[in-house]
Amino acid sequence: MNCERIESELIGYMDGRATVRERREVEQHLSACAACRARVEGLRGAWSLLDEAPATEPSAWFDARLRQRIAAEPAPGLMSRLAAWVPRPRLALATLALVAVGCWAALTPRPNLPSPVALNEQEEFRMIKNMQVLENYEVLKDLDALNELQGN
Amino acid sequence: MVRSDVQLMLGVKQGDEVSFELLLQRYRRPLCHFLNRMVRDSAQAEDLAQEVFLRVYRARREYEPSAKFTTWLFRIATNLALNSLRDGRHRQSEVSLDAPAQTQDGSEMKLDVPDGAPVVEQQLVERDRLDVIRRAIFNLPEKQRAAVLLHKYQELDYDEIARILGCSVSALKSLLFRAYEALRLELAPLVAPESSGPGPGGTLEGKRS
Numbered sequence: 001m002n003c004e005r006i007e008s009e010l011i012g013y014m015d016g017r018a019t020v021r022e023r024r025e026v027e028q029h030l031s032a033c034a035a036c037r038a039r040v041e042g043l044r045g046a047w048s049l050l051d052e053a054p055a056t057e058p059s060a061w062f063d064a065r066l067r068q069r070i071a072a073e074p075a076p077g078l079m080s081r082l083a084a085w086v087p088r089p090r091l092a093l094a095t096l097a098l099v100a101v102g103c104w105a106a107l108t109p110r111p112n113l114p115s116p117v118a119l120n121e122q123e124e125f126r127m128i129k130n131m132q133v134l135e136n137y138e139v140l141k142d143l144d145a146l147n148e149l150q151g152n
Numbered sequence: 153m154v155r156s157d158v159q160l161m162l163g164v165k166q167g168d169e170v171s172f173e174l175l176l177q178r179y180r181r182p183l184c185h186f187l188n189r190m191v192r193d194s195a196q197a198e199d200l201a202q203e204v205f206l207r208v209y210r211a212r213r214e215y216e217p218s219a220k221f222t223t224w225l226f227r228i229a230t231n232l233a234l235n236s237l238r239d240g241r242h243r244q245s246e247v248s249l250d251a252p253a254q255t256q257d258g259s260e261m262k263l264d265v266p267d268g269a270p271v272v273e274q275q276l277v278e279r280d281r282l283d284v285i286r287r288a289i290f291n292l293p294e295k296q297r298a299a300v301l302l303h304k305y306q307e308l309d310y311d312e313i314a315r316i317l318g319c320s321v322s323a324l325k326s327l328l329f330r331a332y333e334a335l336r337l338e339l340a341p342l343v344a345p346e347s348s349g350p351g352p353g354g355t356l357e358g359k360r361s
Contacts, residue, residue: 008325011332015303017310042336045343050304050335053285055185056194058201062180066202070209 003029003036010036014043157221164212172212175221176205182306183229189301190233191240192290200236204229220312227316230298237294281342288338296331303328 006029012018013026030037155163155174163171183204187197207228289297295317302313314324336343 007329007333008322011303011325011328012310039333039336042340042343043332046332046336046339047304049285049339049342050289050300053189053282053289055305056188056197058180058184059198062184062198062202063176066176066205069202069206073206073210 003033006033006036010040010043014040014047158217161208161212161215161221162217164209165215172209175208179222179225180205183225186226186301186306187229187233189286189289189305190230190294190297191236192286196236200229200232203232219315222306222308223312223315226302226306226308230302230316233298234294284342285339288335291338292331292334296327296334299324299327300331300335 006026009018009022009026013023018026030040155171157175157178160171160175160178164175180201183201184197187200187204188194191197191200204225208225289300292300299313299317302308302316303310308316310321310324314321317324317327319327
């Protein structure tokens with residue numbers, strides 16, 4: 001293996017992630033190549049220098065700020081809540097379609113039929129009107145007699 | 153028992169705030185460190201880290217444990233950092249390479265292009281060695297920088313880093329080699345102080361492995 005081909009295996013060799021075969025190939029090459037041995041030494045030196053560079057720590061108010069930003073997030077919309085509640089989208093769609101049909105049926109204007117309330121009022125009025133007749137026994141008796149006449 | 157990242161994230165998906173809090177505790181520092189080294193601006197890095205957590209929170213209902221949580225997390229972070237650096241470049245496109253800029257600690261910094269050991273020797277005389285190391289990392293091309301940070305500091309495996317950066321493992325190995333090779337050349341005077349005169353610290357021997 002030449003210097004160029006060994007390059008892509010050098011980092012794996014240094015960080016210990018190379019396979020046994022890759023490691024053996026690199027070691028064989030290094031034993032015969034002084035330039036690559038020097039390069040590995042330099043890489044190891046740079047590698048360990050990187051440990052010295054400290055990173056800036058997050059500020060003390062990081063969590064508080066994040067909580068504030070999360071609290072300011074808009075609440076999930078009706079659709080996403082519905083999607084979370086109904087795990088199957090097809091079922092959610094079917095439910096939605098049913099609701100839509102229901103709404104359409106409820107809101108569609110109908111022909112001018114007398115309302116049930118109006119009907120009841122008319123019946124009630126007729127009944128009250130007839131009550132006088134029913135109360136008047138004499139009239140009723142006459143009516144029965146007339147019926148008999150008609151029946152004959 | 154310690155809950156895995158995926159278990160915690162599934163908890164977040166179900167609306168468990170404690171799970172989100174635990175993920176925040178686990179990844180706040182590594183994420184801030186990574187972003188800080190990527191953009192080299194602590195305030196901006198912290199903003200970006202917050203944005204990463206916010207995106208995780210927003211996407212919680214759609215989360216599926218198809219990949220490692222860290223792959224997802226650092227992929228968001230890397231993309232945000234790269235976009236932010238690109239935006240910054242647009243804003244600073246008028247800045248001359250010789251114009252003074254501010255370093256992380258607020259002191260004046262010269263945006264000179266590194267061109268080998270002599271420049272580093274001057275920097276050794278002028279500046280703190282830690283700043284030289286930090287600058288060496290920052291001077292790497294963005295993708296190489298992200299690869300080194302994820303490999304060296306986050307210790308992610310090759311497969312995961314390759315997924316984060318959207319490349320093959322063999323391309324990643326080559327990318328890492330080029331990055332470490334550039335660092336070796338730039339940091340050579342620090343690694344071998346006898347060849348460049350005594351540095352300000354003078355205790356490099358003990359650091360070598």
